[in-house]
Amino acid sequence: MKMISIVLFLSMLLLIMYLVLPSFSGDPGTAISGAPNIYCMAGSDNSIFQKKRKKSEIPLPLPKYRGSLTVEEAIKKRRTIRNFSSAVSLNQQMVSQILWAAQGITEKGGDKRSIASAGALYPLDVYVLVGNKGVDGLAAGLYHYHPSENKIQLCIQGDLRKKVAEAALSQTWIAHAPIIIIITAEYTRTTKKYEERGRRYVHMEVGHAGQNIFLQAEALGLNAGIVGAFQDENLKETLKLPLSYDPLLIMPVGAGN
Numbered sequence: 001m002k003m004i005s006i007v008l009f010l011s012m013l014l015l016i017m018y019l020v021l022p023s024f025s026g027d028p029g030t031a032i033s034g035a036p037n038i039y040c041m042a043g044s045d046n047s048i049f050q051k052k053r054k055k056s057e058i059p060l061p062l063p064k065y066r067g068s069l070t071v072e073e074a075i076k077k078r079r080t081i082r083n084f085s086s087a088v089s090l091n092q093q094m095v096s097q098i099l100w101a102a103q104g105i106t107e108k109g110g111d112k113r114s115i116a117s118a119g120a121l122y123p124l125d126v127y128v129l130v131g132n133k134g135v136d137g138l139a140a141g142l143y144h145y146h147p148s149e150n151k152i153q154l155c156i157q158g159d160l161r162k163k164v165a166e167a168a169l170s171q172t173w174i175a176h177a178p179i180i181i182i183i184t185a186e187y188t189r190t191t192k193k194y195e196e197r198g199r200r201y202v203h204m205e206v207g208h209a210g211q212n213i214f215l216q217a218e219a220l221g222l223n224a225g226i227v228g229a230f231q232d233e234n235l236k237e238t239l240k241l242p243l244s245y246d247p248l249l250i251m252p253v254g255a256g257n
């Protein structure tokens with residue numbers, strides 16, 4: 001009986017250390033490289049995780065719903081562009097707009113998003129990788145987008161663009177973009193309802209998000225590229241993604257030369 005109490009006490013102590021001590025659990029604000037960052041997972045939404053998350057969150061400017069290009073003009077102009085000016089930084093309004101186009105909330109007080117989602121199960125997560133001086137007022141690093149709060153959260157500090165380009169079969173042009181959008185999928189959010197067919201739905205959804213990013217970039221006067229050729233495991237390791245998250249799409253975005 002005494003032995004059981006000791007084991008129980010030690011287990012509780014370990015659990016408390018894991019939840020409360022940042023260095024023990026890999027707090028995104030400090031231990032940014034190393035273990036996968038549990039606070040960057042959309043699924044980690046219980047109150048203790050949320051408190052931790054808040055510390056590393058950055059609110060974005062509200063997206064604007066009126067631009068200078070019609071949707072027809074944006075469709076007509078859209079191209080995959082592989083040239084970016086590394087001298088021109090983006091502003092946070094642009095970042096907000098691109099993320100919102102990919103996965104942002106589009107109804108007041110609700111949670112419907114900019115792209116359709118089978119069963120409204122939203123299997124995609126959107127990350128923005130910011131290069132050195134890539135965005136005014138944002139440190140270089142990997143940030144996770146939280147659609148419902150219109151915030152980004154720092155997951156990894158540092159300029160990871162070259163590593164991402166290497167993971168993308170050394171397509172070096174990727175590393176010149178001030179920001180790189182990465183979209184991941186957690187298939188089980190969709191396959192738990194639609195079984196194997198759900199994987200097909202997830203792939204359709206990432207295509208919708210990619211096209212929205214292209215069109216929004218055009219409307220902002222920016223260039224965008226799209227990359228599907230990359231080594232999954234290398235990219236997952238570089239971005240310290242949660243095990244259940246599969247990277248599906250890389251989209252570099254920036255001003256032209």
Ligand SMILES: Cc1cc2nc3c(=O)[nH]c(=O)nc-3n(C[C@H](O)[C@H](O)[C@H](O)COP(=O)(O)O)c2cc1C
Pocket residue numbers: 078079080081082171226227228229230
């Ligand atoms: C799913 C997908 C994956 C792609 N992967 C790459 C890639 O890894 N590298 C690249 O340079 N272009 C890539 N492209 C861009 C295509 O080469 C490009 O869309 C095609 O040449 C047509 O040109 P456009 O997009 O300018 O109309 C990809 C496009 C799609 C849709």
